[in-house]
Amino acid sequence: MTFDYDLFVIGAGSGGLAAAKTAASFGARVGIAEHEALGGTCVNRGCIPKKLIVYAADFALQNQMAHQYGWSQCDNYFDWTRFTKLVDKHLDNLNDSFSKQLQKAGVDLIKGYATFIDDHTLEVDNRKITADKILIAVGGRPNLPDIPGIEFAITSREMFHLPYLPKRFVVIGGGYIGTEFASMMNAFGCKVTVINNDELILSGFDDDVRAHIQQSLTKRGIRFFHNSTAKEIKLCEDGLLVKIKGDKQATVAADTILVATGRTPNIEKLGLEKVGIELAEKGTIKVNEYNCTNIDNIYAVGDCSGRLQLTPVAKAEGEAFAKTVFGKTPKTVNYNEVPTAVFSRPEGASYGMTEQQAREKFGDDVESFKTEFKSLLSQFGGSDEKTLIKIIVQTENQQVLGAHMVGEHAADIIQSLGVAIRKGITKQDLVETIGIHPTTAEELMTL
Ligand SMILES: Cc1cc2nc3c(=O)[nH]c(=O)nc-3n(C[C@H](O)[C@H](O)[C@H](O)COP(=O)(O)OP(=O)(O)OC[C@H]3O[C@@H](n4cnc5c(N)ncnc54)[C@H](O)[C@@H]3O)c2cc1C
Ligand SMILES: NC(=O)c1ccc[n+]([C@@H]2O[C@H](COP(=O)([O-])OP(=O)(O)OC[C@H]3O[C@@H](n4cnc5c(N)ncnc54)[C@H](O)[C@@H]3O)[C@@H](O)[C@H]2O)c1
Numbered sequence: 001m002t003f004d005y006d007l008f009v010i011g012a013g014s015g016g017l018a019a020a021k022t023a024a025s026f027g028a029r030v031g032i033a034e035h036e037a038l039g040g041t042c043v044n045r046g047c048i049p050k051k052l053i054v055y056a057a058d059f060a061l062q063n064q065m066a067h068q069y070g071w072s073q074c075d076n077y078f079d080w081t082r083f084t085k086l087v088d089k090h091l092d093n094l095n096d097s098f099s100k101q102l103q104k105a106g107v108d109l110i111k112g113y114a115t116f117i118d119d120h121t122l123e124v125d126n127r128k129i130t131a132d133k134i135l136i137a138v139g140g141r142p143n144l145p146d147i148p149g150i151e152f153a154i155t156s157r158e159m160f161h162l163p164y165l166p167k168r169f170v171v172i173g174g175g176y177i178g179t180e181f182a183s184m185m186n187a188f189g190c191k192v193t194v195i196n197n198d199e200l201i202l203s204g205f206d207d208d209v210r211a212h213i214q215q216s217l218t219k220r221g222i223r224f225f226h227n228s229t230a231k232e233i234k235l236c237e238d239g240l241l242v243k244i245k246g247d248k249q250a251t252v253a254a255d256t257i258l259v260a261t262g263r264t265p266n267i268e269k270l271g272l273e274k275v276g277i278e279l280a281e282k283g284t285i286k287v288n289e290y291n292c293t294n295i296d297n298i299y300a301v302g303d304c305s306g307r308l309q310l311t312p313v314a315k316a317e318g319e320a321f322a323k324t325v326f327g328k329t330p331k332t333v334n335y336n337e338v339p340t341a342v343f344s345r346p347e348g349a350s351y352g353m354t355e356q357q358a359r360e361k362f363g364d365d366v367e368s369f370k371t372e373f374k375s376l377l378s379q380f381g382g383s384d385e386k387t388l389i390k391i392i393v394q395t396e397n398q399q400v401l402g403a404h405m406v407g408e409h410a411a412d413i414i415q416s417l418g419v420a421i422r423k424g425i426t427k428q429d430l431v432e433t434i435g436i437h438p439t440t441a442e443e444l445m446t447l
Pocket of ligand 2: 146174175176177178180195196198201203228229230260261262263308309310343356
């Protein structure tokens with residue numbers, strides 16, 4: 001049987017674009033469907049606009065310490081509306097560049113929402129399309145917990161289009177998104193409250209990183225309700241009221257409430273039941289290590305397939321799929337080798353095992369080395385916030401198993417260190433490496 005395409009990809013986000021371009025580079029005839037802007041969550045309502053807001057908020061923080069560096073009072077008016085228009089313009093340019101990249105790669109873009117008709121046929125924009133292989137890369141969207149009045153809350157998607165900065169900002173959920181937006185809004189001068197159903201924010205990170213960031217954000221003025229959730233949200237004359245249940249009972253007033261309690265895959269309307277695709281327990285698409293579903297010509301990558309919900313992971317899965325299926329080089333993704341960062345202020349970043357994971361695997365054969373110190377910037381800037389650097393080492397062979405950091409440039413430092421750890425360096429290798437002075441990273445060599 002002949003098909004319209006060798007590969008048809010549903011969703012032009014990080015995973016889908018990487019897979020489509022890589023498969024086309026091996027000579028496959030590729031089509032891709034997208035019903036929103038090209039680039040998906042990361043480009044349009046995730047990593048990129050988020051990081052631009054982080055940069056905008058950094059000016060506010062630098063402004064606060066500028067006078068200690070000899071600056072006179074600086075103008076501190078921030079025009080949020082002007083800024084978000086500039087961000088939108090930048091994103092339009094990125095969308096255009098994705099369109100050009102697809103054209104250059106010879107991938108057909110079909111604008112519209114794709115649904116399954118059978119295991120080789122899709123419908124997109126009232127058009128039937130057949131393909132030998134189909135890749136599902138549909139990403140996810142925010143969860144909405146079952147809280148009365150949740151309709152008054154917004155999600156990360158709407159955060160990028162707020163008409164103005166709120167004065168009182170409440171976040172439900174202390175994960176990546178909740179922590180990052182809490183930090184940004186605090187820097188802009190909003191009164192911020194975080195409600196999280198755990199003792200510490202940022203589950204999954206090393207406990208020292210979690211505690212350090214939570215303490216730093218508390219010192220910066222963010223109020224935390226831990227082991228708590230929102231019981232009810234009500235609209236009142238003065239804005240919104242959130243009733244909190246948990247360790248402490250309280251009612252907090254807000255202008256904007258962000259709900260960031262995890263994400264759910266975009267699969268309800270895909271018609272997966274028509275082809276009998278199996279789901280995993282948490283409702284994501286079940287795949288094997290080669291990204292194949294239980295139907296042998298249908299694959300899934302990225303957030304909808306329930307591994308790590310990060311852009312570089314979605315890209316790596318998309319490329320691994322294309323190399324395996326069209327490049328004839330079987331390739332898998334090693335989920336233990338994924339660096340990650342939370343772009344709060346202070347910033348946190350990690351590579352490899354947390355202390356807890358290392359102790360679960362190696363028992364007593366584990367040592368952790370930790371330093372907390374005031375960076376030169378904050379010493380001179382008058383802040384008492386400390387930088388944290390921690391490495392986890394297997395005692396027997398001194399191999400570094402993980403590295404964790406909170407402080408300036410943590411993400412960039414851990415990204416580079418990850419290369420060395422992946423290659424199996426020992427603690428001695430770190431100690432013998434000559435540092436660059438004066439930097440924060442040189443402290444790694446003194447642990
Ligand atoms: C606020 C926020 C900040 C983030 N920050 C970071 C960060 O700093 N670093 C990081 O690594 N990760 C970050 N992430 C996570 C990252 O954005 C995702 O892991 C990544 O985008 C997943 O890529 P994907 O290809 O799986 O899905 P997506 O990027 O979501 O792409 C899926 C695409 O499929 C389309 N689609 C869905 N259904 C259909 C259909 N039936 N037909 C046609 N098209 C369809 C969607 O419109 C979408 O464009 C962030 C996420 C959020 C929400
Ligand atoms: N810097 C980055 O790389 C980055 C940034 C943003 C998002 N992301 C990705 O997007 C994913 C989704 O982010 P997220 O922050 O929505 O999810 P998350 O899984 O990171 O965090 C959700 C948080 O909400 C809490 N929670 C859950 N239900 C709750 C409730 N009813 N009341 C109070 N707290 C509740 C959880 O304990 C957890 O701390 C992340 O897991 C991450 O993979 C990455």
